[in-house]
Amino acid sequence: MADTVNNAVEPRLDRRGFLKGCTMAAAALGLSEAMIPKMVEAAASAERPRVIWLHFQECTGCTESLLRSSHPDLARLLLDIISLDYHETVMAAAGHQAEQNLHETVDKHPFLLVVEGAIPTKDNGIYCKIAGKTAMDILKTVAPKATAIIAIGTCATFGGVQAAAPNPTGAVGVQDLVSGKPIVNIPGCPPNPVSFLGTVLHYLTFKKLPALDKLNRPLFAYGRRIHDHCERRAHFDEGRFVENFGDQGHKLGYCLYKVGCKGPETFSNCPAVRFNDVDVWPVSVGHGCVGCTEPNFWDTMTPFYERLPNVKIPATGIIDSADRVGKTVLGVTAAAVGIHAVVGIGKRLIKGKSEE
Amino acid sequence: MATYTKHHCWSLLLRLFHWMFALSIVFLVVTGFYINDPWTNTMIEGSAAWPMANMRYIHYLAAYVFSAAVAIRLFLYIFGNAQERILDILPVTGRNINNLFMTLMQYSYISDKHDERLGHNILAGLAYLFTFIAAIVMIISGFYMLFPEAPFWEGWGLALFGSQQFARYLHHILMWWFMIFAVIHIYLCVWNDVKEPEGLISSIFTGVKFKHKA
Structure with missing residues (x-):
């Protein structure tokens, strides 16, 4: 529902919203109902984990999709259960004060690190600088002290659009630079906020990261192909296809395979969890999946309206x-x-x- | 009038491999084209025709036959008879290198001399070996797409191809090799049968070739 009374401005999270958010995350994780009280307890505990959120080469779309979800409880719940010590988009501090907050947490406390955006490595990483330091340097200082790292969005996981050929800045994801730390990849452009919240709540409840696939994506969110859970799948098997956008098949909601849908090669929970609490996702509104949760999707999934990449x-x-x-x-x-x-x-x- | 003697050349298993391989490729290519670009559109709802489901089903059945054929060939490369083993077609001995050279000369009409040997000539053997390796890539990419969540295929698929989409792309491009190979293979078999009456084409049914009496 649209936020007509502007509840998002109200800083407090009510109990109902809190429980709803926890239940939503539990459902995404595939946990039983009996686990919800445990999760609520973990989320409500006084000791909030400190989180440092670093932005590198990105568009802030991942943060935006998290904060501006039509269901404000999700963002508020997240901000309520963690102590967000450093986040360039939403922090109140600025300049030296912000830098001080960052260093104090890094030096004195255990913290979770969230990275949004790719890291340029070419020419010593000069293509992305914050407070006079390159993204590479910042990551090199902060990452070794984090208890765990969550890479949010396709840029931080696989390099994203910056890493698309010819990759002029030598952009890479976090996992290409950091080793010896548990890393969870939550790719997507943007990823579903529920996948991120589920990972955080799993960590709070069970004190460990969720089970991952071989690309370090949590299995609860990236364990299945979009194609295998798609509501248009029956049209695929029955051979009913959209030939062109706007044709009769498109109006009747047929399968988007022939107009380049990448659902058969993309792993994500989009068809099950959907977006923005209004039960939509690209395929439900008539546009094929572009495969944004997969490595190098800008190179291998384009042209978006063809099945296969061109031969060069x-x-x-x-x-x-x-x-x-x-x-x-x-x-x-x-x-x-x-x-x-x-x-x-x-x-x-x-x-x-x-x-x- | 030349006289010929009969020689047993191909084992029953090799002939079985050949026809399993050839026929499964025909089915795989036809259904594969359909799966990539389904050229029908089921206009009547509720007709329960399931063309895509059926094409995929045939594709998978043929794929298992294809995989079994490749497994047989692998066995024969190691344990087959003298003509079927891998060392017989690798240009590693003087005789084999000479055969490769002479075959190239003969195929390009520079020389009329034919290096008589019972099994594959080295050029053909190498083309088959390349096709065998391409077939293994097809099998791995195919099973990776069929069972993307199985740890074994997920591990191999990711290590070799990086993503489902790249596996699909490679799977599609390599399919063209099998068609190109079929054109050249059938032409050269006929060509050889015309040039050297050793019963090359019938040998893949009977296992028997004919050679000049020494």
Whole structure:
């Protein structure tokens, strides 16, 4: 529901909202109802974990989607259960005061580190500087002291749009620079705030990070392909497809596979959890998935409205679909075979049949 | 009038491999094209035609036959008869290197001399070996897409391809190799059968080749 009375401005979180938020996170995590009181207890405990939130090469979209969710309880719950000591977008402190807060937490307290945005590494990382220090340096100072690291968004996990070819700034994700620390990747452009909240609450309740897949994404949120939970899946199996945006099939809600939906190769809980508490996600409103939770999605998932990336043949400037390149090569092969046969026949006509 | 003697060349298992491989590829390519770009559209709702589900089902059945065929070939590369083992087609001995050279000369019409040997010539053997490796990549990428959540395939798939989408892309591009290979393979078999009457084409049914009597 739209926030018509501007509840978001009200700083206090009521009990109802608090329980709703915890229940939502428990549902996303796939926990039983019996676990909710335990989670509530953990979230309500007086000792709030300190969190440092670093922004590097990014658009702040991940923070925005978290703070501006139509359901303000989610953001307020999060801000209520953690002590957000440093967050460039929402902190009240500025300048030296902000820097002091950062260093005090880093030096004196255990903390969780959240990173939003990619880290440029080319030319010693000069393409992203905060307070005169490069993103690389900041991460190098802060990361080793964190108890655990949550990389939020595709930029912090896999480099995102900055790392798309030709990657001019040498941008990489956190896991490429930091080792020896537990890292949770929550990719997406932006990721669902519930996936982030679920990870934090799991950590608070069980004192450990949730189970991860091989790309360090929490399985509760990234364990299934979008295609396998999609509400349009039956249309796929039955062969009912949208041929063009706006056609009859599109109006009837058919499968978006032929207009380039990347649901079959993308892992996320979008079809189950959906966004903004109004039960929508891209496919439900008629646009295919673009695969934003996958590594290098800007390179491998584009063109967004085709099934497969184009073939680029180096040094020729040829960029074409795999099938057109394949047909050409097959045609050339057939022509070569024909020429070979003609040469053989010609040679025999000239030289006469060899004796066997 | 030349006289020929009959030689047993291909084991029953190899012939079985060949036809499992060839026929499964036909089904895989046809259904694979459909899966990538379904050219039908089920206009009548409730018709329960399930074309995509059926095409995928045939694709997976053919894929298991294809995988079994590749497993058989792997076994034969190690434990097959003299013509089937991998060392017979690798250009590692003087005789094999010479055969590779002579085959290239003959195929490019520079020389008419034919290096007589019972098994594959080295050029063909290398093309088959490359296709065998391409087939293994197809199997791994295919199973990675079919069972993305199984730890075994997830591990291998991610290590080799990095993402589902890249596996799909490679799977699609390599399919074209199998079609190109089929064109060249069938042409050269006919060509050889015309040039050297050793019963090359019938040998893949009977296992028998004919050689000049020494």
